[in-house]
Amino acid sequence: MASVALAAATALVAGCATGSGGSASGASGNTLTLWTHNAGNSAELDVVKKIIKEFNGSQSKYKVKLQAFPQSDYNNSVVAAASAHKLPCLLDVDGPNVPNWAWGGYLSPIDVSGSQVPLSDQLPSTVGRYKNKVYGFGFYDVALTYFARKSVLNKYDIRIPTTDKPWTKAEFDSALTKLKKSGKFAYPLEMGTGGSGEWWPYAYSPQLESFGGDLIDRDGYKTASGTLDGKNSQEWASWFRSLVTKGYIAKKSGADPNKDFLAGKSAIQWDGSWNAAKNANKLGDDLAIIPPVDFGNGPKIGGASWQWAMSASCSNKAGAQAWLKFSRQTKYFVDYAKATGTLPGTDAAAKQVEGYQPGGKFNVLVQYARKYAVVRPVTPAYPYISTEFQKAAQDILAGADPKNALGQAAKDIDNNLRTNNNYAG
Known part of the structure; x- marks a missing residue:
């Protein structure tokens, strides 16, 4: 999309x-x-x-x-x-x-x-x-959102969040634990980890930002060190990896994550507004369109x-x-x-x-775009940052040490910035 x-x-x-x-x-x-x-x-x-x-x-x-x-x-x-x-x-x-x-x-x-x-x-x-x-x-524009079935959330006593009161990290983790324990789903959460390219920073850096991290220090866009590999970013990376180790998500999703969600293989899907109408046509009033999780620094989506x-x-x-x-x-x-x-x-x-x-x-999706959207870093270095983040995030899901993977990405981004004189001119 x-x-x-x-x-x-x-x-x-x-x-x-x-x-x-x-x-x-x-x-x-x-x-x-x-x-x-x-x-x-x-x-x-x-x-x-x-x-x-x-x-x-x-x-x-x-x-x-x-x-x-x-x-x-x-x-x-x-x-x-x-x-x-x-x-x-x-x-x-x-x-x-x-x-x-x-x-x-x-x-x-x-x-x-x-x-x-x-x-x-x-x-x-x-x-x-x-x-x-x-x-x-x-x-x-498009907006990221979680899709779920209201009937499933109600069955497992999981609160259906609203724009004014999204899930907290604790609530989200609790919901995934309940859904995993039920044994009814191949994976309780579908995150689209089989995607490639720009999907990775678009889908996952907003979660990193909600943890309080970022892809680069946006004050001047002159360094990623201390930000992309900082404490908050490492907390996101550890959580991201834990989704695999706890069996909440697949290390690599199937070719059509939305199809898998509609087939009931997953209970909650992290996806985009582009599938809202299709999901509503299939699920009717049972479809829950859910805001991004507040991991501590407010809900975030890409813009x-x-x-x-x-x-x-x-x-x-x-x-x-x-x-x-x-x-x-x-x-x-x-x-x-x-x-x-x-x-x-x-x-x-x-x-x-x-x-x-x-x-x-679907107006709630417009509200998400107005309230939660964070544009990706406004710097000429962004295409390089995008590639480095994708590599680091994929390595983390595969088991790489979060601190080392993010540290290497930050170092490579800083080298790119230096090589290009911080994209001055």
Whole structure:
């Protein structure tokens, strides 16, 4: 799903790119090229096509041309095009990568003032900023949540938590103990540990943050040592590993964790809003949509999804910004949410999407995105951090010493920061 794209942009962190150098590109006169990662996602791609068609038909000066890539190839295609000074004028970018692509010279700040939907109306996580400038915006976000059956929780005398009163760590641990003792489930908890790439920091670093740790010291983004391998982070890692040793989760989940949950193999699933409608269709009113656990420093979930941006090398920035401004209409925020099963990026759009309107059965997910979302570290180093965290977390689940695994990750991240002069410039 949107926020868990492959972190293929790690190629960028080897050194500052030169996407803004050389000849301008991405347009032939007033015909502008647009790239998207949605070649394999026809529902979302249809919305992009609709916006392009209606923009092209709304005026006679500019024409936007679409080129769609499979998501698995997209980031590498952007990196290669930037190196060759052949980026399109318009492109989408996974939210956590915005700082890296801006630092690398791939993106230009955008000005969408005067568009129908002000940036201030959006979920904060759907606006991509770097060094106090706006480089991208998205139409939607997703939210992590726990899914369970109310009947199962009631049967084992487990409180159904609310947004105002989520589970504490003690309550969560108690619930898992009861469910394991019942012998009714292959694993009481499904955490999606068979996933890969960006799923790992997206899914598990919010839990680390709720313990009081973080991926990097966000005060200046100059070191991970003392934070990623600090006491609170080590407590998270020990707990994370204990889920395997106590038999609460599989060291590596099956290929379709949500299918396993719906089949009753697990009692509680840590998953995303993208499966909310499917689960509700299957379980009806028995479905419990549960907030993240408060492990001591408040409930947390990841924030930021795919966003639209303008390349620094675009030779027709006026045309690119005209398209960006045109796209910022409430009806398109609605179209994206309906097509993709994602959270509408504005309250006005949410009111028009069945289930997400105030009082709707999925509106709680919008509340999670507003109350609990933490964007991944806003630093060009993020793709590297993402890869190092994934490796450390996987090693910890496999039995590595938490202090050593996190310490090595922090050391490697600090070396990367030093090599790149803390991504100054």
